[in-house]
Amino acid sequence: MEPGRYKSKSPGSAGLGLFVLLCSSLLLNALFFAHHFVWASPPVPRLGDDAAGGGLSWALQAAREAEAVAAVDCSGHGSVFLDGIVGDGEDGRPGCECNHCFAGPDCSVRTPNCTADAESGNPLFLEPYWMRHAAASAVVFSGWHRMSYATTGGGLQSVELERHIRRLHRAVGNAAVDDKHLVFATGSTQLSNALVYALSPEGNAVSSSPPASVVATAPYYAAYKMQVDMFDAREYRWAGTTATWDKNTSRNSTGDFIEFVTSPNNPDTALRKPVLGGSSAIVDHAYYWPHFSHIPEPADEDVMLFSASKLSGHAGSRFGWALIRDENVATRAAQYIKTSTLGGSRETQLRILKLVKVILSNLHGAEDIFAFGYDVMRSRWHRLNAVVSRSTRISLQKIPPGYCTYLKRIKEPSPAYAWVKCEWEEDRDCSEMLLEAGIISRSGVSNEAGSRYTRVGLLKTEDDFDVLLERVTDLVNAEKHGQARSSAM
Amino acid sequence: MEPGRYKSKSPGSAGLGLFVLLCSSLLLNALFFAHHFVWASPPVPRLGDDAAGGGLSWALQAAREAEAVAAVDCSGHGSVFLDGIVGDGEDGRPGCECNHCFAGPDCSVRTPNCTADAESGNPLFLEPYWMRHAAASAVVFSGWHRMSYATTGGGLQSVELERHIRRLHRAVGNAAVDDKHLVFATGSTQLSNALVYALSPEGNAVSSSPPASVVATAPYYAAYKMQVDMFDAREYRWAGTTATWDKNTSRNSTGDFIEFVTSPNNPDTALRKPVLGGSSAIVDHAYYWPHFSHIPEPADEDVMLFSASKLSGHAGSRFGWALIRDENVATRAAQYIKTSTLGGSRETQLRILKLVKVILSNLHGAEDIFAFGYDVMRSRWHRLNAVVSRSTRISLQKIPPGYCTYLKRIKEPSPAYAWVKCEWEEDRDCSEMLLEAGIISRSGVSNEAGSRYTRVGLLKTEDDFDVLLERVTDLVNAEKHGQARSSAM
Known part of the structure; x- marks a missing residue:
């Protein structure tokens, strides 16, 4: 479509020629109209007419880099970071870093028989919250930001x-x-x-x-x-x-x-x-x-x-x-x-x-981080309890409900850790027993609580929790079917 | 201009009406054309057609905030930072933080008789370098960047x-x-x-x-x-x-x-x-x-x-x-x-x-940071020496020139600090003498070098160095005019 050639035509006599020309011009009007008001919709702000009066300049390149990296598809099972490893001979962009138990260039491959790593207290359960609040939580650092030892006021x-x-x-x-x-x-x-x-x-x-x-x-x-x-x-x-x-x-x-x-x-x-x-x-x-x-x-x-x-x-x-x-x-x-x-x-x-x-x-709105975090952690505790309640072999700490002055209601338990006790006489080293069942935990020995206890972290990614729940379910099922002593020991 | 009303008009008979309509339509086309190809020139990148295939989305707001803050005018004697103090009842934007010896909302007021603060080793002489490389050195942090304890590889x-x-x-x-x-x-x-x-x-x-x-x-x-x-x-x-x-x-x-x-x-x-x-x-x-x-x-x-x-x-x-x-x-x-x-x-x-x-x-190009930093520091040392060389009261350390394998030539001195010695018998506390002359330095007592020595920092802002040079010049001039013992003691 070259708008110019319509304009170069001079109008002929009234009648067909004029009518064709009018139609063409009106069609062109419609196309411009559509392009301007419809294709551009929803009306994204144009660089050049933002409120500050000037368009983006020095921050543009960094913003593009960050968005390009964030747009890489890791199948929902990994992330790309700006300071991720850049491989030799590749496109110069960092690759996906996959969640535990996932692999492949786009983290789409589930590792078979993967051990659940519940050792740490890595609080990745809140990662999705920040992805939902991407625009509000992003920060741009200029090269000269706070170079000084001193901040405001010295x-x-x-x-x-x-x-x-x-x-x-x-x-x-x-x-x-x-x-x-x-x-x-x-x-x-x-x-x-x-x-x-x-x-x-x-x-x-x-x-x-x-x-x-x-x-x-x-x-x-x-x-x-x-x-x-x-x-x-x-x-x-x-x-x-x-x-x-x-x-x-x-x-x-x-x-x-x-x-x-x-x-x-x-x-x-x-x-x-x-x-x-x-x-x-x-x-x-x-x-x-x-x-x-x-x-x-x-x-x-x-x-x-x-x-x-x-x-x-x-x-x-x-x-x-x-x-x-x-x-x-x-x-x-x-x-x-x-x-x-x-x-x-x-x-x-x-x-x-x-x-x-x-x-x-x-706070107190639909996107309250505490409401979000509480929902995630309560759900995980609930699902874990549903499985462990069928077990005679392992038990979890009891958490009394309590009135929360912030949420303004009685709060269900939503702890960061499961404090697992091994109930069977022969499971003297609870952490070791869990490890044999494919679960990495942190032994209670380091807490001076003894080896009958071990800490299982619940606050990592949803992928981590899913794998953990699978392993715990397998462990409890094996116990029910009388295979515990042979398979898990 | 409401494009819609042209479209709602149905063409009448051939002749004047049609001609008027055609002219209107052509005019409208011309306006659209001008808007699209002329007003938008120079062709700033539109959100939606950058090379990465997607326009800026979540990083835009943060980029605008950073640029708006950076655009505040502090008269070249101060900076605004994203986490600067936001005053009550203002526009919600942080204000200028002025260099030492400057004041006022836009840092345009020089503080009279200001003491030169050369106590620290605050390396602000490189701030202008990063301002010159604003686009290349900016970084955008997503809200979910590296939340984990572990980085690549654990x-x-x-x-x-x-x-x-x-x-x-x-x-x-x-x-x-x-x-x-x-x-x-x-x-x-x-x-x-x-x-x-x-x-x-x-x-x-x-x-x-x-x-x-x-x-x-x-x-x-x-x-x-x-x-x-x-x-x-x-x-x-x-x-x-x-x-x-x-x-x-x-x-x-x-x-x-x-x-x-x-x-x-x-x-x-x-x-x-x-x-x-x-x-x-x-x-x-x-x-x-x-x-x-x-x-x-x-x-x-x-x-x-x-x-x-x-x-x-x-x-x-x-x-x-x-x-x-x-x-x-x-x-x-x-x-x-x-x-x-x-x-x-x-x-x-x-x-x-x-x-x-x-x-x-x-490196080794026109914008080499070491060439930039060397030029600044060499010039400062040269200017300071030119003044102090006229003094019998204070002296500076001697720095032998040396061949620099990086710059591939004999390098003139460009030290971070002047190590000032007070030569007059009565100036036993050199730092105290300088303080009376309006210069804050760091006494050699803390270095177990004795009070006859004091360290003067040379790597702060150009404003800091200018004030320092003024005070040193005053001190040396007073000495030349025989006023040293009365005015500086």
């Missing part, structure tokens, strides 16, 4: 992110923030050691006072002990479980205690309070969000920690924060972070800010 | 970034990488403690062997001592300067030594080698890039560290890496990073990958 922490985290806690009602200092860290991992340092006796390197004793109640999150043992400073040492020290009258003579409390607990998901009176407690509330737990009231301990990993699912961002009542403790924790890493990545702070904004703008 | 480090860092070292020729392991960290700050840990005697917590002695040659980077003192583990302790131990025959009986070597040195910018024979050395090559130093040969020590801060200027990203020959040392360093923070932010890894790609693609 500190290491984004002031806007601080504000939004406080807003989030107020809106969710899971922590009292008004009388707390806020300290950011590279994940709650870095934070837990910073807090141990901050609560240890000051200036101990030169004094001769005994080191603080760091303790937790079994079953506890093993990373606490691992970290304290590795970073064994002169101010603190790992001192075992609270059971050793509870009601122990010699406690006061052995120096200060620092008690790790995880609530909901990792691995057994129970809500917990400090056990040792009169000691400092670091209360890890990483899982105290409505997708995992009911929220009876705002937590208000002196030292609390939270993480992006279990809030939004961004474990790879390594972002955690502490709420600390005492100014001196907060200053010491911040000093630790500064000396350890000069603060966390500023890229992460901007990205988390964007994610928290999306979460805040959807 | 580790914590981007495989593509590892490859590109190795490529960069090979291309620049500043480090031998082929027989080295690569360990990422949250800045070289985290790395330096990880390496002290990795080189300390293993399993010392249970054994009774003496802790490793950590030492450095004065003047040294004070953060090493600060960190070792704060994280005073049972495996290592700060043991002062190498001068105490060099040729000290009792050295072997006091346990292992770990020597920090910084080359080029911070603060005095001299190239250095380890001093204590037979001990482990951590060689900090953060400044061993052609913008600061000539590169006589690829560094090839057993344990070396580098950082994005002094390569690309991205101090806020907190990204450093170590090159380690021995596998066991690398494994222990990686274990430290894992236990401390579960690896660094994955956002940072993607962004640094993009930046390294831009650097690589411009």
